[in-house]
Amino acid sequence: EAQVTQNPRYLITVTGKKLTVTCSQNMNHEYMSWYRQDPGLGLRQIYYSMNVEVTDKGDVPEGYKVSRKEKRNFPLILESPSPNQTSLYFCASSRYRGGETQYFGPGTRLLVL
Amino acid sequence: AQSVTQLGSHVSVSEGALVLLRCNYSSSVPPYLFWYVQYPNQGLQLLLKYTSAATLVKGINGFEAEFKKSETSFHLTKPSAHMSDAAEYFCAVWGSREYGNKLVFGAGTILRVKS
Numbered sequence: 235e236a237q238v239t240q241n242p243r244y245l246i247t248v249t250g251k252k253l254t255v256t257c258s259q260n261m262n263h264e265y266m267s268w269y270r271q272d273p274g275l276g277l278r279q280i281y282y283s284m285n286v287e288v289t290d291k292g293d294v295p296e297g298y299k300v301s302r303k304e305k306r307n308f309p310l311i312l313e314s315p316s317p318n319q320t321s322l323y324f325c326a327s328s329r330y331r332g333g334e335t336q337y338f339g340p341g342t343r344l345l346v347l
Numbered sequence: 348a349q350s351v352t353q354l355g356s357h358v359s360v361s362e363g364a365l366v367l368l369r370c371n372y373s374s375s376v377p378p379y380l381f382w383y384v385q386y387p388n389q390g391l392q393l394l395l396k397y398t399s400a401a402t403l404v405k406g407i408n409g410f411e412a413e414f415k416k417s418e419t420s421f422h423l424t425k426p427s428a429h430m431s432d433a434a435e436y437f438c439a440v441w442g443s444r445e446y447g448n449k450l451v452f453g454a455g456t457i458l459r460v461k462s
Binding site for chain 2 (some may be wrong): 238275276277279332341
């Protein structure tokens, strides 16, 4: 089944404790992206990757890191989480950048205390 | 900055009534336009997509949307609401340079369906 998977689905952590949210897709998509969803703001892009070893900042990259060492994986790293990073996070992928349909993972709900 | 505006953060309709969710975008160039739906505790899934082939786009679950260039609108409609349509709906635009070569989302509209 074609899908985007994320882990964990739920995470509670404390300020400053490094964490990684994994994202994997099995559709051989070149383009992958991370979004955060906050009430009343819709989805905002954090980082994206056009292919292996090619990543770039989205609209809200501060406090986040990403890497793309393999085509299928695109982890999101919070090196020193803060309470303002409490949010719902989505990973998405598409064949290419541009007007392609993006396929979304199920989301990771993060609470930073 | 370019933007996508969804009028009404919450819309409530009775079962069987018309659903109308509004979306306007700020662009002079017809972009790619999308409607995504998010059911509770799930990720987003594509409802429909406009790619300039036809101004009236039919999607899944009986939804359709009409692209109106003169109004820069892409409103989503369904003739008869069903309880299972209760969800949050997002309009999104991909408009190359004007939108920074990325997908830009509206703030979302929560649809409530009353029995």
